[in-house]
Amino acid sequence: GAGWHGVFLHNSNAMDVVIQPAPAITWRPIGGIFHFYVILGSSPAEVVSHYTRLIGRSFMPPYWSLGFHLCWQNYGTAANTWETVERTRKLGIPQ
16 A cells, blocks of 8 residues: 655754755755654554654643633732632632
8 A cells, every 4th residue: 555754853053944846855954963754554553653652742731721720920910810709609609
């Protein structure tokens, strides 16, 4: 069947990536070590799986941390802060 691939250039220096007439791409880093990976897979999902295994999986924060957030910068006064606290309590939003 058809194979899929991904290309990963691991280099922290500035670089140009130039799309040439198909099917060519040119990478021009200004320095550093040239770690170039070609990642093969039978599907795009498999290529991504191999890629994330290479660079590390994303961190998933705890579920509770994805909830409601308030920004403290717009309260202005202590009274406004306490008003916000009371309003969130009345709405049943956990603190």
